[in-house]
Amino acid sequence: MATVPTEKQLYTQVPDGKTLITFEEAMNVLSRDERFKATVYAMNTLLVQKGIYSPDEFEFQFRQWAQKVKK
Numbered sequence: 907m908a909t910v911p912t913e914k915q916l917y918t919q920v921p922d923g924k925t926l927i928t929f930e931e932a933m934n935v936l937s938r939d940e941r942f943k944a945t946v947y948a949m950n951t952l953l954v955q956k957g958i959y960s961p962d963e964f965e966f967q968f969r970q971w972a973q974k975v976k977k
Contacts, residue, residue: 950964
């Protein structure tokens with residue numbers, strides 16, 4: 907069974923010698939569409955890491971929704 911990173915580990919996964927931009931900087935450099943994509947990415951990552959659902963469950967729901975909208 908895979909281990910889930912601690913909250914501190916989740917927030918410090920930046921390579922040595924690199925810095926992470928601030929939230930405000932990120933908001934300023936991303937377009938509205940990119941901010942939405944970043945939000946979805948962040949929420950999905952958190953939900954998977956916290957064990958709310960698995961990547962396989964996410965993929966199933968994603969595929970199911972895509973099939974519904976393409977009919």
